[in-house]
Amino acid sequence: MIKIRVINGPNLNLLGTREPEIYGTLSLQDIQKRLEEEAAGYGIELDFFQSNHEGDIIDKIHDARAAGFSGIIINPGAFTHYSYAIRDAISSVGLPVIEVHLSNLHAREEFRSRSVIAPVCKGQICGLGADGYSAALYVLQRRLQS
Numbered sequence: 001m002i003k004i005r006v007i008n009g010p011n012l013n014l015l016g017t018r019e020p021e022i023y024g025t026l027s028l029q030d031i032q033k034r035l036e037e038e039a040a041g042y043g044i045e046l047d048f049f050q051s052n053h054e055g056d057i058i059d060k061i062h063d064a065r066a067a068g069f070s071g072i073i074i075n076p077g078a079f080t081h082y083s084y085a086i087r088d089a090i091s092s093v094g095l096p097v098i099e100v101h102l103s104n105l106h107a108r109e110e111f112r113s114r115s116v117i118a119p120v121c122k123g124q125i126c127g128l129g130a131d132g133y134s135a136a137l138y139v140l141q142r143r144l145q146s
């Protein structure tokens with residue numbers, strides 16, 4: 001069975017508690033449940049992870065290949081804009097990675113429109129709320145199952 005790892009970065013554990021106009025009303029647990037249902041429909045196993053710590057996120061990326069994952073969906077949170085360490089981990093893992101953001105990075109503060117992660121990913125989805133995760137899962141399963 002194909003396995004996909006979903007990694008969420010700092011502060012995303014607070015989803016659904018504040019700033020619903022930017023991030024929507026779903027909690028991270030809601031998003032996880034939805035994605036797990038969709039993954040089950042595709043016959044895919046999902047590992048859903050959130051951390052506020054850069055090193056823990058890097059460890060999950062490093063470990064993904066050995067643990068049998070075929071692809072990664074990542075919302076690196078604010079690390080998106082400055083973590084060369086996460087970027088290096090992604091470029092060394094040798095798995096397809098899709099970057100997802102709930103909000104439209106290009107409609108916000110200028111610093112958010114730059115991702116240091118996007119160049120080492122297959123693609124970036126932003127501004128579509130929780131549907132962005134579903135879109136990333138759809139694309140990965142389509143590519144991995146063909």
Ligand code: CA2
Nearest residue numbers: 011012014015018077078101102103112
């Ligand atoms: O739009 C996204 O998904 C972001 O990755 C979310 C990050 C932000 O730093 C990125 O620029 C874009 C922040 C997530 C913080 O989420 C909160 C949700 C509710 C209350 C407080 C924070």
